[in-house]
Amino acid sequence: MKAMLLAAGLGTRLKPFTNHHPKALFQVNGKSILEHNIKYLQKYHIYDVVVNVHHFADQIEDIIKINHGWGSSIEISDERQELLETGGGLLKACSYFNKQDLIVVMNSDIITNFPLQILIDFQAQFQPLASLCISSRDSKRQLLFNSKHELCGWFNRTNHEFKAVHIDDKVPHSNWQNFSFNGIQIMQTQIFDNITLRGKFSLIDAYLLLAKTESILGYDASMWQFVDMGKIENLKAAEQLVEV
Secondary structure, X not given: OEEEEEOOOOOHHHOOHHHOOOHHHOEEOOEEHHHHHHHHHHOOOOOEEEEEEOOOHHHHHHHHHHOHHHHOEEEEEEOOOOOOHHHHHHHHOHXXXXXXXXXXXXXXXXXXXXXXXXXXXXXXXXXOOEEEEEEOOOOOEEEEEOOOOEEEEEEEOOOOOEEXXXXXXXXXXXXXXXXXXXXXXXXXOOHHHHOOOOOOOOHHHHHHHHOOOOOEEEEEOOOOOXXXXXXXXXXXXXXXXXXX
């Protein structure tokens, strides 16, 4: 299995560090979050990784080269000309996954103690087009799932914006459950043939469209910790999760 680490973002919440460096090179316990996640994937025997780059792309390429990929084979998907967001970035990189049936896609700024094998097994058992790692925790933007763990919609708690999988759903149903997306997913590579969006778009918007006809499931990983290292205030929590 191959993986993709989404590392092209501007990291505006990590300023002033990201005024001069890409977010993926922010350090936790003396190692970049990019290195932490390469080694996280290695724990689950994933040594072939695609990393997309945009903001200070040369720095990411240089550190990968200097460290020989930390023991992994790393390919670069270049978004220097245009930042394509999570969905557009994944679609641009599709040629790297030609010989794969399944891929792991992960935000490069997530630090977690979640055993990825659980999501791999979940995907193997139910065989949806995509399995999303989710948690029951507070966040401004939440995904909505029914009792079968099927994706039904998206809700912004700040401005009450609502996006539904099915056009007849005008408001969230009372029996739907709210979850936060943890930035980790496993998907079948046939997803590339099913995505109709082009250019710059989010994976969440793609999932909402795909869920009209395909199985997009959520796995509740609420018992594990997920630290968003896009926020400097989360550094101490991240330091407690990773090895020095």
